[in-house]
Amino acid sequence: MVKFSGYSLISSFTPFHxxxxxxxxxxxxxxxxxxNSTKSxxxxxxxxxxxxxxxxxxxxxxxxxxYRPPLFSVAPMMxxxxxxxxxxxxxxxxxxxxxxEMLAAETIVHQQxxxxxxxxxxxxxxxxxLQIGGNNLDNIAKATRLANSYxxxxxxxxxxxxxxxxxGHGCFGVRLMLDPKFVGEAxxxxxxxxxxPVSVKCRIGLDDHDSYNELCDFIYKVSxxxxxxxxxxxxxxxxxxxxxxxxxxxxPPLKYEYYYALLRDFPDLRFTINGGINCVDxxxxxxxxxxxxxxxxxxxxxxxxxxxxxxxxxxYGAPSxxxxxxxxxxxxxxxxxxxxxxxxxxxxxxRDLIKVH
Ligand SMILES: Cc1cc2nc3c(=O)[nH]c(=O)nc-3n(C[C@H](O)[C@H](O)[C@H](O)COP(=O)(O)O)c2cc1C
Numbered sequence: 001m002v003k004f005s006g007y008s009l010i011s012s013f014t015p016f017h018x019x020x021x022x023x024x025x026x027x028x029x030x031x032x033x034x035x036n037s038t039k040s041x042x043x044x045x046x047x048x049x050x051x052x053x054x055x056x057x058x059x060x061x062x063x064x065x066x067y068r069p070p071l072f073s074v075a076p077m078m079x080x081x082x083x084x085x086x087x088x089x090x091x092x093x094x095x096x097x098x099x100x101e102m103l104a105a106e107t108i109v110h111q112q113x114x115x116x117x118x119x120x121x122x123x124x125x126x127x128x129x130l131q132i133g134g135n136n137l138d139n140i141a142k143a144t145r146l147a148n149s150y151x152x153x154x155x156x157x158x159x160x161x162x163x164x165x166x167x168g169h170g171c172f173g174v175r176l177m178l179d180p181k182f183v184g185e186a187x188x189x190x191x192x193x194x195x196x197p198v199s200v201k202c203r204i205g206l207d208d209h210d211s212y213n214e215l216c217d218f219i220y221k222v223s224x225x226x227x228x229x230x231x232x233x234x235x236x237x238x239x240x241x242x243x244x245x246x247x248x249x250x251x252p253p254l255k256y257e258y259y260y261a262l263l264r265d266f267p268d269l270r271f272t273i274n275g276g277i278n279c280v281d282x283x284x285x286x287x288x289x290x291x292x293x294x295x296x297x298x299x300x301x302x303x304x305x306x307x308x309x310x311x312x313x314x315x316y317g318a319p320s321x322x323x324x325x326x327x328x329x330x331x332x333x334x335x336x337x338x339x340x341x342x343x344x345x346x347x348x349x350x351r352d353l354i355k356v357h
Contacts, residue, residue: 067197068292069230069270070097072283072315074308075297076131076156076201078102083339084353085301086125088332091323092308095316096300097127102158102166105134105143112146117343119150126153131201133158135172135182137189144193154230155190159183159202162238162248174206174238180218184225191227199230201274204258205237212258219262223269232272232295233259249275249298263290278303280310287315 074081074089076099081089086098103118111118121128130152134140144155158166161173176183183200191198200222204215222228236252243251254276262271272293273286283294300307305325312318323331336353 067229067270069199069272070127070293071287072311073097073099073129073232073272073293073295074300075099075274075295076102076129076158077297077301080301083121083125084336084348084355086121086128087335088328089300089304089308090124091328091331092305092321093311094321095318096308096311097129097153098125099129099131099156099295100152102131102133102161103143104172105132105136105139108132108143108146109139115146119147121150126151128152129154129156129199131156131158132190133161133166133172134186135176137186140186141189141193144190148194152196154197154199155194156199156201156232157183157186157190159200160234160238161245162203162206162240163245164240164242167238167240174203174240177202177206177218178209180221181225183218184222184228187222187226187228197230198226198228199232200228201232201234203234203236203238204255207237207240210237212261215258215262216265219266219269223266229268230270230272231262232274232293233262235259235273235275259291260289263292279307280314283311283315 072095074096078101081099081101086100089096089098100121107118108115119130130147130150132140132143132147132155134143140157147155157176158173159176161167163173166173167175176186187198187200202218204210219231222231235256235258236249236254238248239252256273256275259271259273262269270292272295273291274295274297277283277286277294277296278299283296286294296307305328309320313320336350339348340350340353341347
């Protein structure tokens with residue numbers, strides 16, 4: 001494991017203030033990357049041969065400094081950030097980036113006859129990111145290729161889901177954090193099969209693998225073995241002791257100090273902060289603290305209007321749509337009338353369409 005012994009953290013959390021002790025750095029992640037880049041490229045070319053990749057892009061070729069993550073994004077949320085939610089979210093905010101729910105690579109591969117149901121979205125939903133989950137490189141490659149024709153703006157790999165179905169039986173999601181080499185391989189496979197940027201969403205650790213050094217080891221290995229430059233950090237660890245996914249978003253404490261330390265220690269990468277951010281004022285506070293991007297989950301769903309209606313003006317400095325809530329609902333009704341029953345078997349029905357708050 002790479003030791004990041006030159007770095008230290010203050011363990012208690014102070015929201016969006018300077019939480020990092022700035023010690024003299026003994027070496028930087030960039031130094032480590034440079035030292036190992038030849039080896040990384042060699043590893044990638046082995047993958048290229050094995051998985052018939054069309055195009056391996058290294059950090060150097062892509063130009064790290066060109067990539068800017070979204071200032072504001074709505075988190076991927078299973079059963080929540082579906083087409084219906086994203087439609088109403090986009091009516092309210094033109095600038096927020098929208099993430100899909102996680103789609104397992106296997107689902108995409110095995111539903112080839114019915115892909116629109118899983119992958120289609122209306123052009124208004126751009127910018128939109130597809131999140132995939134999986135642990136099989138061939139399926140990840142195929143799923144990425146199948147998704148290409150839909151025109152997503154970025155592909156994200158889920159390395160944060162603690163659900164027993166995913167992390168337990170499925171052995172992907174947050175469990176992948178224990179195997180950064182595999183994640184590096186998976187990200188290389190994704191990048192080689194798409195032309196859009198790629199990113200990883202992860203936690204700060206899991207169970208007793210929760211030290212800052214281990215997180216750095218993960219980030220360092222994934223970023224040097226693949227073209228990944230953007231990491232979304234859900235700033236709490238996951239507990240795989242059988243607690244529910246909902247409790248896993250509540251019980252492990254938020255440790256934003258890990259996030260801000262990554263900003264300092266990996267200046268060549270981009271990081272989006274996620275977890276416990278509840279309103280646009282808190283988003284802007286995080287951006288002022290230096291966050292490259294902020295991702296909001298539950299607040300953007302449970303408090304849709306109060307969160308998203310301020311994003312374009314308060315975060316992007318763009319004009320407001322000027323729509324009233326009534327006008328938003330009227331536009332959503334037009335969408336609802338058009339899609340009712342189109343998935344077959346009466347779905348989506350009214351209930352599916354109005355669960356959006
Ligand atoms: C209902 C629900 C479903 C979720 N599904 C996913 C998912 O599919 N992929 C993922 O990476 N995270 C998922 N998450 C986690 C969120 O993306 C986010 O990391 C988490 O809610 C913390 O952000 P928040 O405090 O702003 O809600 C889900 C969260 C919720 C509430």
